[in-house]
Amino acid sequence: MTQLRQSFELGLSLCRTCGLAVSRASLGMDRRCPRCRSRVEHRTPFSTEITLAWLIAGIVLYIPANLLPVMHTAGLLGEEDSTILGGILEFWRSGDWDIALLIFIASVAVPFTKFIAIGLLLFTVRKDSRWEQHQRTALYRIVEFIGYWSMLDVIVVALTSALMQFQVLGTAEPRAGIAFFCAVVVVTMLSALSFDPRLIWDRHA
Amino acid sequence: MSAAPPPPSEEELPTPAIRNRRWIPRLVWVVPIAAAAIGISLLIRNWQNQGPQITISFLSGEGVQVGKTLVKYRDVTVGRVSDVVLSADRKSVVVSASLSKDAASLLQEDTQFWIVRPRIGVGSVSGLETLLSGVYIGLKTGTSTLRKRQFVGLENPPALSHGPHGRELQLHAARAGSLSIGAPVYFRQFQVGRVIDENLLPDGSTRVTVFVEAPYDRYVKPVTRFWNASGIDVRLGADGLNVQTESLAAVLAGGLAFDDGPIEALFVAGGVAGEFALYKNESEAMAPPDGEPHYVRMRFTQALRGLEVGAPVEFVGVNIGSVVAVDLGYETRDRSFPVIVTVKLYPRRMGRAYEILAAQGKTESDETLAALAGTLVNRGLRAQPRSASLLTGKLYIALDFLPGSPRVAFDASIRPLELPTVNGTFQELEANVVRLLAKVNELPLEQIAADLHTDLKDLHETLSELHARVLPSAVDTLSALHGTLDSAGRVLDVDSPLQRGVTETLSESRSTLQAVRELADYLDRHPDALLRGRRPQKTPRGPATSSSDAKP
Numbered sequence: 001m002t003q004l005r006q007s008f009e010l011g012l013s014l015c016r017t018c019g020l021a022v023s024r025a026s027l028g029m030d031r032r033c034p035r036c037r038s039r040v041e042h043r044t045p046f047s048t049e050i051t052l053a054w055l056i057a058g059i060v061l062y063i064p065a066n067l068l069p070v071m072h073t074a075g076l077l078g079e080e081d082s083t084i085l086g087g088i089l090e091f092w093r094s095g096d097w098d099i100a101l102l103i104f105i106a107s108v109a110v111p112f113t114k115f116i117a118i119g120l121l122l123f124t125v126r127k128d129s130r131w132e133q134h135q136r137t138a139l140y141r142i143v144e145f146i147g148y149w150s151m152l153d154v155i156v157v158a159l160t161s162a163l164m165q166f167q168v169l170g171t172a173e174p175r176a177g178i179a180f181f182c183a184v185v186v187v188t189m190l191s192a193l194s195f196d197p198r199l200i201w202d203r204h205a
Numbered sequence: 206m207s208a209a210p211p212p213p214s215e216e217e218l219p220t221p222a223i224r225n226r227r228w229i230p231r232l233v234w235v236v237p238i239a240a241a242a243i244g245i246s247l248l249i250r251n252w253q254n255q256g257p258q259i260t261i262s263f264l265s266g267e268g269v270q271v272g273k274t275l276v277k278y279r280d281v282t283v284g285r286v287s288d289v290v291l292s293a294d295r296k297s298v299v300v301s302a303s304l305s306k307d308a309a310s311l312l313q314e315d316t317q318f319w320i321v322r323p324r325i326g327v328g329s330v331s332g333l334e335t336l337l338s339g340v341y342i343g344l345k346t347g348t349s350t351l352r353k354r355q356f357v358g359l360e361n362p363p364a365l366s367h368g369p370h371g372r373e374l375q376l377h378a379a380r381a382g383s384l385s386i387g388a389p390v391y392f393r394q395f396q397v398g399r400v401i402d403e404n405l406l407p408d409g410s411t412r413v414t415v416f417v418e419a420p421y422d423r424y425v426k427p428v429t430r431f432w433n434a435s436g437i438d439v440r441l442g443a444d445g446l447n448v449q450t451e452s453l454a455a456v457l458a459g460g461l462a463f464d465d466g467p468i469e470a471l472f473v474a475g476g477v478a479g480e481f482a483l484y485k486n487e488s489e490a491m492a493p494p495d496g497e498p499h500y501v502r503m504r505f506t507q508a509l510r511g512l513e514v515g516a517p518v519e520f521v522g523v524n525i526g527s528v529v530a531v532d533l534g535y536e537t538r539d540r541s542f543p544v545i546v547t548v549k550l551y552p553r554r555m556g557r558a559y560e561i562l563a564a565q566g567k568t569e570s571d572e573t574l575a576a577l578a579g580t581l582v583n584r585g586l587r588a589q590p591r592s593a594s595l596l597t598g599k600l601y602i603a604l605d606f607l608p609g610s611p612r613v614a615f616d617a618s619i620r621p622l623e624l625p626t627v628n629g630t631f632q633e634l635e636a637n638v639v640r641l642l643a644k645v646n647e648l649p650l651e652q653i654a655a656d657l658h659t660d661l662k663d664l665h666e667t668l669s670e671l672h673a674r675v676l677p678s679a680v681d682t683l684s685a686l687h688g689t690l691d692s693a694g695r696v697l698d699v700d701s702p703l704q705r706g707v708t709e710t711l712s713e714s715r716s717t718l719q720a721v722r723e724l725a726d727y728l729d730r731h732p733d734a735l736l737r738g739r740r741p742q743k744t745p746r747g748p749a750t751s752s753s754d755a756k757p
Contacts, residue, residue, distance in 0.1 A: 046233075049233070050233045053233040053234045053236055053237050054236060054237075056237035056240075057236040057237035057240040058240075060237055060240035060241045060244050061240045061243075061244070063244055064244050064247050068247070076337045076338070079338075080273065187236065187240075194233075
């Protein structure tokens with residue numbers, strides 16, 4: 001790795017808009033790309049800080065998302081508020097283990113993976129760790145990839161609420177929990193987005 | 206992230222370190238703070254809304270589900286079951302429920318809880334929605350101001366869950382009839398309340414609790430009489446067919462009715478306020494009070510088939526009691542099996558007679574009644590089974606004066622009183638009929654029939670003989686007679702020769718007679734002519750000549 005030089009060492013920055021390699025010395029006060037006038041940053045500014053902020057927001061929001069009911073169903077068989085975990089358990093008990101597993105992965109496993117993965121990335125970046133840089137980069141890609149799969153739950157609730165409107169026979173309405181859950185997904189995606197993976201490879205000192 | 210200017214070890218000028226927008230990244234921390242704030246506010250609100258936790262014990266937790274079963278008051282959810290456990294003694298189920306905060310005021314000491322399940326009665330259907338949605342716990346607030354957290358649930362829902370204004374009354378009856386909880390209560394065909402409870406009291410009688418709604422409860426007075434209005438009252442009276450019923454629901458589910466009782470009821474009222482007797486039917490309810498019954502026993506030496514418990518006892522045609530028992534006794538003296546009939550008599554039913562007797566201080570106690578009965582028996586009072594209807598063969602007991610009956614000893618000290626009896630007339634009638642039937646039976650009907658048969662056969666033979674032999678000859682005879690008569694007719698005809706001959710003969714004899722008369726005249730005048738013969742004279746000829754011819 002030592003053989004590979006980083007742009008910083010070469011005094012170069014890359015314009016992320018037009019791909020122009022800019023000599024940092026040539027940048028003006030406003031740090032604009034001489035060609036496309038986009039702002040040229042060596043690294044995403046305050047990446048770790050912003051990522052951490054989004055991450056914490058995501059974790060905080062995840063608590064009410066699980067505690068509050070996500071859906072309210074009413075019908076001939078009575079009315080019921082279902083939470084995410086309650087729904088998973090219900091599916092599991094009624095024998096639909098596949099659906100239970102799917103919802104579990106989308107609503108529990110994925111957010112947790114993201115929390116832990118982003119947390120790990122932030123931690124190692126702060127520590128300036130050289131540990132498993134390839135794996136960590138792969139982890140970042142995974143986090144980016146799985147991010148929107150958590151929206152599955154939100155879509156299920158949205159579809160169910162939209163379709164299940166049979167008045168007396170049965171109605172379903174979204175409840176506050178799903179908004180929180182949606183916020184969790186968005187916030188964690190923002191968190192992953194604001195993380196600059198190049199930091200994994202940066203060497204200070 | 207104040208990027209310190211890199212050490213000027215390298216070439217060129219130091220880069221100006223200008224970070225004029227540093228507050229922007231700080232702004233991102235608003236997001237987790239806001240999220241935390243929202244979460245905390247939710248927590249606080251939830252904690253604030255946390256209502257009281259209560260426990261209710263039920264005999265059975267059928268259908269109650271943790272987290273699903275709701276507690277409802279007036280069909281509004283006020284709580285949710287949070288736990289269902291067996292009680293320590295395993296005899297009941299303890300249901301814990303967390304109520305919403307505003308439901309705390311519902312938890313009075315006498316608040317009642319019950320599990321709402323579908324109940325279908327004829328009068329009403331309730332809790333049907335729970336068929337599909339599962340049970341819920343209903344509650345009814347009380348009036349107490351004391352608060353409580355532990356309750357004992359009712360097994361049956363109270364009939365009135367949301368206490369309308371009105372009055373609760375207790376009715377006492379020997380039997381409740383076909384009443385059921387929820388059965389209507391009528392006042393002059395108006396439904397004014399319903400039956401809310403039925404109890405079997407320790408003494409075996411029933412207590413029916415009814416609720417009369419507010420504006421109508423003022424019709425309930427101390428003189429009010431309640432009666433069972435179930436079913437249809439069909440009566441065939443002198444004024445035609447009379448059908449009475451309160452309503453179709455009352456026919457099916459039973460019902461009660463009340464109205465002001467007779468004024469006489471006033472002097473026996475004395476009941477606790479809110480406690481009433483429940484009568485079997487309207488006429489019984491409206492009848493003047495019967496007073497205490499007196500039990501009297503009778504001993505009959507004849508079979509009393511058709512005498513049933515409840516059969517009336519009539520005193521001189523007035524119903525004054527009923528049969529309460531018909532037993533078979535055994536008389537060791539003559540080894541007979543008398544029928545022992547126990548009746549209860551209500552002397553008050555004797556009406557005016559009773560009033561007079563009561564004024565004399567009689568019939569109030571058993572002793573005076575016994576004394577009275579003694580005198581009546583001496584005057585010929587006897588109990589007699591009589592046929593109430595030939596069609597059904599039912600009997601009743603008649604107490605009547607039969608002056609011709611033999612004297613009997615009356616023991617006034619026996620309890621219950623024992624009245625002397627005579628056998629019913631229906632048996633004599635029966636015996637007569639039997640005797641008549643026996644006589645009819647004895648008739649040699651077969652013999653008569655056989656004789657009659659032979660006679661008829663003879664008659665038949667005679668007739669056929671007559672037909673075969675006599676009739677033809679009779680016909681011949683008749684035709685011969687006809688011929689005879691015919692010829693006789695011809696003979697007698699005007700133009701017949703016989704007739705003519707007779708006529709001629711007759712005219713000739715007439716002329717002959719004339720000649721004889723002339724001769725006679727001549728002889729009268731000439732008697733000598735007999736001897737001398739006839740002188741030539743100018744005499745009419747004819748007969749003279751003939752006579753002269755004859756007498757020469």
